Structure formats: C-alpha cells, structure tokens
Amino acid sequence: MTGLSVEARVDARGVDVGFDLGEGEVLAVLGPNGAGKSTALSVVAGLVRPDFGRVELNGRVLTDTARGVAVPPHRRGIALLAQQALLFPHLTVAANVAFAPRSAGRGRREARAIAEKWLDAVDATQFADRRPHELSGGQAQRVAVARALAAEPQALLLDEPMSALDVAAAPALRVLLRRVLREGDRTAVVVTHDILDALALADRVIVVEGGQVVEFGSVRDVLTRPRSAFAARIAGLNLVPVFGAQDGFETETGVRLHGLPDADFVPGAPAVAVFAPHSVAVHRRSPEGSPRNVFRVSISEIEVRGPTVRVRAAEAGGRFELSADVTAASVAELDLVPGLDVFFVVKATEVALHAVRTC
Numbered sequence: 001m002t003g004l005s006v007e008a009r010v011d012a013r014g015v016d017v018g019f020d021l022g023e024g025e026v027l028a029v030l031g032p033n034g035a036g037k038s039t040a041l042s043v044v045a046g047l048v049r050p051d052f053g054r055v056e057l058n059g060r061v062l063t064d065t066a067r068g069v070a071v072p073p074h075r076r077g078i079a080l081l082a083q084q085a086l087l088f089p090h091l092t093v094a095a096n097v098a099f100a101p102r103s104a105g106r107g108r109r110e111a112r113a114i115a116e117k118w119l120d121a122v123d124a125t126q127f128a129d130r131r132p133h134e135l136s137g138g139q140a141q142r143v144a145v146a147r148a149l150a151a152e153p154q155a156l157l158l159d160e161p162m163s164a165l166d167v168a169a170a171p172a173l174r175v176l177l178r179r180v181l182r183e184g185d186r187t188a189v190v191v192t193h194d195i196l197d198a199l200a201l202a203d204r205v206i207v208v209e210g211g212q213v214v215e216f217g218s219v220r221d222v223l224t225r226p227r228s229a230f231a232a233r234i235a236g237l238n239l240v241p242v243f244g245a246q247d248g249f250e251t252e253t254g255v256r257l258h259g260l261p262d263a264d265f266v267p268g269a270p271a272v273a274v275f276a277p278h279s280v281a282v283h284r285r286s287p288e289g290s291p292r293n294v295f296r297v298s299i300s301e302i303e304v305r306g307p308t309v310r311v312r313a314a315e316a317g318g319r320f321e322l323s324a325d326v327t328a329a330s331v332a333e334l335d336l337v338p339g340l341d342v343f344f345v346v347k348a349t350e351v352a353l354h355a356v357r358t359c
C-alpha cells in the first residue's frame with residue numbers, strides 16, 4: 001500500500017486516533033489545545049511508542065505494537081518540522097541543510113549541491129553562510145523546511161510550523177509550504193490551529209477533539225458541513241447537537257428544531273443543526289408562529305466586526321453557544337448588552353441537519 005496509514009493509542013495521554021492518506025496527499029490535523037494532535041505526530045515520527053498502534057508508510061511497517069516493530073526515528077524516511085526551527089546552532093545554514101544527506105552517506109560535495117538546491121527552493125540561498133542566530137524566525141523556518149526536504153523524506157510532518165512566526169512572516173512561509181507540498185506532490189501531515197493553513201495546504205482534514213478523531217473529510221466539506229463544535233467555530237457557523245424526536249428534532253435541553261436534512265441524514269441518529277450567524281435574528285420577545293426555531297439565550301459578548309455586529313450568547317440550558325450577526329442599528333434599537341436575556345430566531349429553511357459521522 002502506498003501512502004500513510006496510522007493507528008495510535010497512547011493511554012497515558014487519553015489519545016486514540018487513526019487516519020489514512022494516499023501518497024502525495026496532504027492532511028491537515030485540526031483541533032483545540034491538548035486534543036492529541038502532537039501526540040499523533042510523535043507516534044508517526046517514532047518519538048512516542050503507542051500502547052497500541054500501527055504506522056505504515058508506502059508499504060513499510062514502521063510501528064506495529066502487535067509484532068514488536070518500532071523503527072527508530074532516523075530510519076523512518078520521515079521528516080518532522082516543529083514550531084521552532086531547531087537548527088544546529090554551531091553549523092552554518094548550508095551545513096545544517098547538508099546534514100541529512102551527509103548522514104545518509106553522501107559525499108561532501110554532493111551534500112553541498114543538495115543543500116544549495118533546497119536553499120534555492122526556499123529562497124534562502126543568501127543565508128547559506130550565516131549561523132542560525134543571525135536569522136529571523138521566518139528565515140530560520142524556511143531553512144528548516146530546506147533541511148527537512150534535503151533528507152528526501154517519504155513523508156513530511158509539520159507541527160504548527162507557522163505558530164512561532166509573527167503575522168508578517170507567516171503568509172510567506174505558507175506560500176512556500178504550499179509550493180513544496182502541493183506542487184511537489186508530497187505526502188504530508190500538517191498540525192495546525194489555523195484554518196488558513198488547512199485551506200492553503202491540505203487536501204483533507206481531520207478534527208481531533210479529546211484524543212479522538214471526531215471529523216474527517218475534504219477541507220471544503222468539513223468547513224461547509226461541520227459536525228464538530230471545533231470545526232463549526234473555525235468555519236464561523238453555529239452548531240447545535242440534536243436528536244430525532246417523534247415529529248422532528250430536539251436539542252438535549254428540549255428545544256424543538258426544524259431544518260432541512262441533507263442527503264446523508266439518517267432519521268433517529270444523532271445529528272447536528274448548522275446555521276450561519278447572519279441567518280439569526282435577535283428578538284426581545286419570543287416570536288409567534290412556525291416554522292421558526294427559537295432559542296432562549298443570554299448575551300455574553302458583543303463584538304463589532306466591520307459593518308456587522310456579532311452577538312455571542314449562551315443557550316439557556318447552558319449546553320451550547322450561539323452567534324448572531326446583526327446590524328449596529330438593531331443593537332442600538334434592541335438595546336443589546338452583555339447579560340441580557342433575548343431570543344435568537346432562525347428560519348427552518350436556514351438550518352441544515354447533518355448526520356454525525358462516527359469515526
């Protein structure tokens with residue numbers, strides 16, 4: 001089998017995840033802090049031994065707890081790029097990049113040529129003779145990309161590669177990574193908090209929450225039809241878990257919900273209702289008449305966002321949060337302030353119902 005196949009259970013960290021990706025595919029791993037993203041990468045890189053797990057890359061078994069296989073990190077054909085560039089401080093940039101080919105037995109001249117090729121590919125030729133402390137964070141990270149690629153890995157793992165960079169340096173690195181990952185047809189896993197990274201770099205995405213994969217699919221699917229609170233939040237959508245009732249759906253707190261089930265919806269199965277903040281109207285009193293969905297909420301925050309105002313609120317049952325985008329005029333008219341109890345109202349035609357995938 002080509003590509004990367006991963007199963008990893010690390011009990012002490014409460015992590016049990018699995019995913020597959022084809023050769024040349026880029027997978028983004030999204031999820032909140034402490035979800036288990038880095039742990040999953042560490043298992044793939046061979047830095048953490050899982051209690052139960054199997055890692056196979058292009059037909060080669062790198063980890064198999066059932067058979068006692070644990071190939072050491074430097075023999076896996078996998079390069080890991082961390083948040084910090086972690087260059088060898090005493091070596092020049094060129095020597096840093098030439099390190100992997102030298103370690104693999106290439107001659108000095110050949111390793112130097114490989115280093116020059118990759119420094120050129122990341123637009124860092126001009127730094128070849130510098131030492132790492134003479135580089136900015138963004139420059140160092142570009143050199144780290146060159147060093148990772150010079151090892152000619154079969155898979156590249158990137159653990160929040162942009163997170164230590166300032167806002168000015170991150171876009172340039174993202175463009176560079178897009179070039180080397182997408183155009184280079186590389187098998188790669190990118191752990192990120194940033195949806196822009198997933199959009200720019202990845203073919204597919206998994207969302208990890210509480211040590212489990214709660215969502216997987218194409219980047220577009222996960223963002224437009226999110227099934228997890230995390231994905232909904234980053235996509236800027238409201239998401240409410242619902243259960244099939246006798247004549248429709250209701251939330252855990254008993255709020256009736258009407259919406260449009262999508263094609264993969266299974267009646268009776270757990271589902272989520274998803275709707276955009278701009279489709280929510282805010283009322284002081286509960287409006288009469290169906291087919292509307294009405295949530296009693298308490299306003300927690302009011303944030304001006306350009307021409308609209310985002311009103312964030314907690315549902316009365318305290319089980320979920322919702323957002324409404326309204327005009328500044330209606331905030332003034334309704335005299336909306338944090339702490340006020342109001343009603344969020346959304347038409348049934350604006351609510352999509354998706355089955356929750358169990359992964």
Ligand SMILES: Nc1ncnc2c1ncn2[C@@H]1O[C@H](COP(=O)(O)OP(=O)(O)OP(=O)(O)O)[C@@H](O)[C@H]1O
Nearest residue numbers: 012013014015031032033034035036037038039040
């Ligand atoms: N070296 C370690 N030793 C023990 N427990 C750890 C270690 N590293 C992480 N953990 C724990 O394992 C769980 C998963 O952490 P992990 O770092 O994999 O999450 P993450 O999704 O990468 O988070 P972040 O986005 O904050 O980096 C957490 O409960 C964390 O506290």
